[in-house]
Amino acid sequence: MLLLTSTAALLFMQQAPAENVDWDAEFGVEEEVRDPETGELPVDPYVEDNANAGANPYRSTRLAAAFGGREGIQRIADRAIDLSATDPRIAEIFISHDIVRIKRTLGEQFCYLLNAGCDYSGRDMQSSHSGLGIRRQDLNALVENLQVAMQEAEVPFAAQNKLLARLAPMSGDVIER
Ligand code: HEM
Numbered sequence: 001m002l003l004l005t006s007t008a009a010l011l012f013m014q015q016a017p018a019e020n021v022d023w024d025a026e027f028g029v030e031e032e033v034r035d036p037e038t039g040e041l042p043v044d045p046y047v048e049d050n051a052n053a054g055a056n057p058y059r060s061t062r063l064a065a066a067f068g069g070r071e072g073i074q075r076i077a078d079r080a081i082d083l084s085a086t087d088p089r090i091a092e093i094f095i096s097h098d099i100v101r102i103k104r105t106l107g108e109q110f111c112y113l114l115n116a117g118c119d120y121s122g123r124d125m126q127s128s129h130s131g132l133g134i135r136r137q138d139l140n141a142l143v144e145n146l147q148v149a150m151q152e153a154e155v156p157f158a159a160q161n162k163l164l165a166r167l168a169p170m171s172g173d174v175i176e177r
Contacts, residue, residue, distance in 0.1 A: 034100075050119055053109050054167075057112055063114050064111075064117070067153070068155075070116045070118065077106040077107035077109075079149035079152065083148060135177055136171075
């Protein structure tokens with residue numbers, strides 16, 4: 001009798017396949033919706049401030065011209081992120097992060113630092129990288145990709161190094177191990 005009951009119970013369980021179950025709804029997972037205008041995912045609220053860019057901008061306006069102005073700078077930021085998000089050394093770190101937002105905010109940050117007429121609207125370096133587990137070698141890979149992007153855009157070396165000099169002191173806020 002016991003055997004019969006447990007066999008029946010087993011059969012019953014097998015007859016209830018978990019097909020068509022909306023697991024997100026079942027466990028209350030909220031779907032993240034991209035902004036139809038910007039294409040970006042929402043982020044938790046924070047105070048926007050140019051101080052979040054992590055360094056002061058250059059005063060000279062000639063530097064921006066060496067990067068091709070605001071548009072040239074954005075193209076370089078986009079390219080550096082495209083290279084990094086497909087770079088086997090560090091691509092994994094970018095998975096499940098909002099590439100659309102990273103490109104925009106990185107472009108803004110560079111544009112602000114190079115005095116090309118932007119405000120930086122992103123988060124500060126420490127909070128935006130906390131928990132990513134970034135190592136010194138990951139940072140080196142990202143910097144290499146940025147150098148490739150600047151080289152492709154024919155930014156003169158001296159100007160490239162000016163941008164890198166502004167970014168270098170941020171490593172302490174980005175590297176975690
Ligand atoms: C000095 C070096 C770096 C600078 C200046 C920088 C700059 C930025 C900026 C401006 C943001 C966007 C902040 C926001 O969304 O509000 C960001 C986010 C991010 N960065 Fe970096 N970054 C640096 C190094 C790195 C490195 C080495 C990696 C990985 C190899 C990395 C991976 C990421 C990722 C995955 C995000 C998205 C975080 C999120 O979705 O919340 N970053 N970074």
